[in-house]
Amino acid sequence: MSAAVGIALTGSGAATPARVVTNDELSLWLDTSDAWIRSRTGIAERRIATVEDSLESLSSQAAQQALERAGWRPDQVDLILLATSSPDDLFGSAPAVQAALGANNAVAFDLTAACSGFLFALITAAQYIRSGTCQRVLVVGADLLSRWVDWQDRRTCVLFGDGAGAVAMEVAPEGWDGLLTMVMRTDGRRRSCLAMARQATSQVLHDQLQAGLGGFRPISMDGQEVYKFAVQQVPLVLTQALKQAGITAEQLDWLLLHQANERILASVAQRLGIPAAKVLSNLENYGNTSAATIPLMLHEAVMAQRIRSGHLIASSGFGAGLSWGAALLRWGRPDAP
Ligand code: COA
Numbered sequence: 342m343s344a345a346v347g348i349a350l351t352g353s354g355a356a357t358p359a360r361v362v363t364n365d366e367l368s369l370w371l372d373t374s375d376a377w378i379r380s381r382t383g384i385a386e387r388r389i390a391t392v393e394d395s396l397e398s399l400s401s402q403a404a405q406q407a408l409e410r411a412g413w414r415p416d417q418v419d420l421i422l423l424a425t426s427s428p429d430d431l432f433g434s435a436p437a438v439q440a441a442l443g444a445n446n447a448v449a450f451d452l453t454a455a456c457s458g459f460l461f462a463l464i465t466a467a468q469y470i471r472s473g474t475c476q477r478v479l480v481v482g483a484d485l486l487s488r489w490v491d492w493q494d495r496r497t498c499v500l501f502g503d504g505a506g507a508v509a510m511e512v513a514p515e516g517w518d519g520l521l522t523m524v525m526r527t528d529g530r531r532r533s534c535l536a537m538a539r540q541a542t543s544q545v546l547h548d549q550l551q552a553g554l555g556g557f558r559p560i561s562m563d564g565q566e567v568y569k570f571a572v573q574q575v576p577l578v579l580t581q582a583l584k585q586a587g588i589t590a591e592q593l594d595w596l597l598l599h600q601a602n603e604r605i606l607a608s609v610a611q612r613l614g615i616p617a618a619k620v621l622s623n624l625e626n627y628g629n630t631s632a633a634t635i636p637l638m639l640h641e642a643v644m645a646q647r648i649r650s651g652h653l654i655a656s657s658g659f660g661a662g663l664s665w666g667a668a669l670l671r672w673g674r675p676d677a678p
Contacts, residue, residue: 383603
């Protein structure tokens with residue numbers, strides 16, 4: 342049997358809307374304060390998409406950067422996976438990204454797993470490479486949850502922001518692997534803790550027939566339950582991923598968690614014994630951008646030369662579903678600085 346094909350993570354990109362909304366600006370119409378939001382979440386401001394912005398455009402910009410940084414031509418891309426819960430088109434926004442890049446040989450489709458979406462898409466993409474089906478894959482995580490929160494509900498709307506991030510993944514040279522281990526979990530029994538559920542409305546077609554009408558309710562969340570879930574389950578999957586790889590927490594260069602809440606980041610790091618200096622965080626500037634948080638943070642850290650080729654990263658995504666997972670990643674490729 343031939344050895345499994347290795348994965349290399351060779352490019353990153355990110356894009357966010359230009360409009361910044363500070364905590365003080367939120368308190369223009371909400372009964373909230375900068376002090377409350379900062380102390381409970383670590384968030385100071387977020388980017389909000391205006392009517393001119395689109396998920397497809399931000400995703401395409403992020404994907405284009407990842408492609409260029411990986412040094413690929415658009416026609417070399419085999420697969421584009423777009424993790425999102427807020428597409429511009431419910432039939433899928435990935436084909437729009439394909440068209441914008443001119444990646445005409447790629448197959449492109451969406452994957453929905455809320456805030457775990459990017460991690461699940463990364464793990465899914467890796468299977469296509471390992472099986473020999475694809476050579477080069479762009480994995481994009483993007484969400485515009487500002488379009489789906491209730492802006493009068495201070496318990497939820499202050500948490501979220503908009504953005505997109507992308508990673509280029511390709512077949513690795515022999516002896517290299519950028520995805521060491523992975524764990525994925527779902528508990529659908531607890532799906533109502535965090536949901537953007539169907540709005541049950543109907544339309545009368547004639548006196549014997551009422552059809553349903555498409556539509557969704559704004560995001561609903563039991564904040565305390567979600568908090569407890571995250572601080573309990575995320576350390577467990579990360580510990581499992583480390584154990585499977587035979588790696589200790591001390592050997593990690595970075596902890597790259599879904600950016601939901603600064604207190605969750607600190608609690609998980611503490612449980613694993615990872616020092617604060619190794620915990621990547623940009624929550625202060627973006628809030629929770631759902632499927633975009635991990636690639637957005639990754640890209641910033643790569644651009645700042647904090648994450649460098651060969652660095653070992655423990656990553657975990659978690660959120661609605663409930664869904665959660667972890668992966669141990671090695672950034673870059675052997676011939677890169
Ligand atoms: N501004 C001011 N006060 C607020 C507020 C806001 N934005 N949101 C809630 N409050 C109030 C509540 O009404 C409550 O007031 P009361 O005691 O008079 O009823 C008080 O603050 C405490 O609310 P509580 O819900 O207990 O706060 P908390 O400490 O649990 O923090 C979250 C709330 C949402 C920040 C926290 O539960 C959390 O981060 N949960 C995880 C959410 C998450 O990450 N979701 C996405 C996962 S992908």
